[in-house]
Amino acid sequence: MKPVSILLVDDHPVVREGYRRLLERQPGFTVCAEAVDADSAYEAFCRHQPDVVVMDMLLPGASGLDALRHIRQRDADARVLMVTMHSGASMALKVLEAGAWGYVTKSSGPKELIRAVTAVAQGEQALCDDTRQAIATQRLADPMAVLDGLGAREVEILRLVASGHTSDAIADTLNLSEKTVRNYHYAIKSKIGVRTDAQLVWFALSLGLIRLDDVTSALPFPVPTGRTND
Numbered sequence: 001m002k003p004v005s006i007l008l009v010d011d012h013p014v015v016r017e018g019y020r021r022l023l024e025r026q027p028g029f030t031v032c033a034e035a036v037d038a039d040s041a042y043e044a045f046c047r048h049q050p051d052v053v054v055m056d057m058l059l060p061g062a063s064g065l066d067a068l069r070h071i072r073q074r075d076a077d078a079r080v081l082m083v084t085m086h087s088g089a090s091m092a093l094k095v096l097e098a099g100a101w102g103y104v105t106k107s108s109g110p111k112e113l114i115r116a117v118t119a120v121a122q123g124e125q126a127l128c129d130d131t132r133q134a135i136a137t138q139r140l141a142d143p144m145a146v147l148d149g150l151g152a153r154e155v156e157i158l159r160l161v162a163s164g165h166t167s168d169a170i171a172d173t174l175n176l177s178e179k180t181v182r183n184y185h186y187a188i189k190s191k192i193g194v195r196t197d198a199q200l201v202w203f204a205l206s207l208g209l210i211r212l213d214d215v216t217s218a219l220p221f222p223v224p225t226g227r228t229n230d
Contacts, residue, residue: 004121005032007048009041009055009067010083019054022110023117038062042070045078052121054113057084057095065098072099079120083113089134089193092127093149096190102126103190123179125186127193135193149191155209157184161197162204 023029033048035041057064081102092103101120108128116126160170171178204210
């Protein structure tokens with residue numbers, strides 16, 4: 001199996017060396033290049049076409065967010081995992097909206113970084129636990145704010161997923177590829193701060209996007225109706 005190639009972007013040599021040693025100890029991971037700022041990150045990405053970019057948010061000159069946008073303009077399918085000191089929900093959501101596949105804080109443990117790189121390499125979005133909790137807390141405080149953070153297409157896919165539609169059925173309905181639908185699906189979960197489709201269902205119900213009757217048959221668990229048998 002082809003190894004997962006990784007581009008490391010951080011202006012601190014000691015940090016890059018630590019990442020390299022950690023990641024290359026994992027079977028199937030190889031660091032193909034390193035970069036120290038946004039410009040060299042873009043050049044290295046174009047030259048090496050890595051499977052995953054692990055990039056620090058704070059870089060000298062242009063930020064990691066700027067580098068992310070530049071790379072995504074070059075390749076819309078680029079998989080970038082952002083590493084940062086900030087665990088707040090607002091910054092994480094901005095990074096995800098800019099096209100990152102993952103967001104991990106520097107306070108996360110080594111195993112969490114490895115899990116995130118693995119998930120992103122497999123085409124899944126990844127959030128560290130503290131950031132996921134921060135997003136969930138913000139959403140619980142003001143659930144309607146979620147709709148402000150979701151585009152019209154994301155809201156529609158959220159509604160269809162919560163109603164029990166499969167990815168291929170949603171793709172047919174909206175004239176999208178199944179891969180695009182899956183990408184939207186992961187993005188919606190990350191923005192809302194949930195892990196499972198069951199949580200998506202309850203979230204959609206709480207916002208009034210779907211009716212209980214729409215999803216009862218699709219749920220993998222019984223839903224109390226308030227009625228009793230005579």
